[in-house]
Amino acid sequence: MTGMGRFITFEGIDGSGKSTQIQLLAQTLASKGYEVVLTREPGGSPGAEDIRKLVLEGDPDRWSAETEILLFTAARRDHLERTILPALAAGKIVLCDRFADSTRMYQGLSRGDLRGVVDQLHSLMIGREPDLTILIDMDPATGLARAKSRQTAEERFEDFGQALQEQMRKGFLALAKQYADRFRIINGAQGIDAVAESIANAVMAELK
Known part of the structure; x- marks a missing residue:
């Protein structure tokens, strides 16, 4: 299936299940004939x-x-130029694990009152918002426990502790209100299959 490219991002606190759910959505969309590009940030x-x-x-x-x-802005610019924009131009659906909303939260909110700086740089160097953002909302303590159980080298932000995750959850929900036209909030406390179904329903409603 070809047509207009769509840019869909996944957001949420650490351990919210984004990586699992983005893979499941990619499989669902591919089964329906969509060309899907699966990517992540930073990266x-x-x-x-x-x-x-x-x-x-x-x-x-x-x-x-x-x-x-x-x-993060430098990484995002390279990602945009080399991966996201070419895929969208080819009519593909780009599914991205985190994007600028994470920078608005993790650097712009939690580590100083720098939200304005993040938005200025985004406007100057990126200039692109997602068409749809899936926010998987869940309890910060549960999410952090999941994230730490992965035991990878990429735990720098998890090491800031639960207080950061609680702040991030509040911040993401506030962003969802600010950008209500593109955010869809999904209850991450459901089972994996139920979360996947909720996400697929939300996305397919936008693709019709």
Whole structure:
């Protein structure tokens, strides 16, 4: 199936199940004949993946919030140029695990009052919002426990603790109100299959 490309992002606190659900949605869309590109942030292009290692590994205080914003924006610009825009131009559906909304939260809100800086850089260097954003909402304690159980090298933000996750949940829900036209809130406390069905219903309603 071909047609207009759509840019769909997944957001939520750490451990909310985004990675699992984005894979399930990709399978569902592919089964219906859509061409799907599955990607992530930070990352999604060779240059952006290099930056990913810089920002997700190491000591929690490795970078200042200001430096992080610049690194994430640089990674996002490369990702946009090399992966997202070409796929959209080809009429594909791009499913992205995190995008600018995560930077608005993690760097713009939690690590200083820098939301304005994030939005300014986004407007100047990115200039593209998702067509649809799926926010998987869940209890911060449960999400953090899930995230820590993965035991990967990419735990720098999880190491900030539960207080950050609670702040992030409130922030994401506030973003969903601010950008209500593109956000769809999904109850992440449901079973995996129920969450997947809720997401698929929300997405298919937008693709019709």
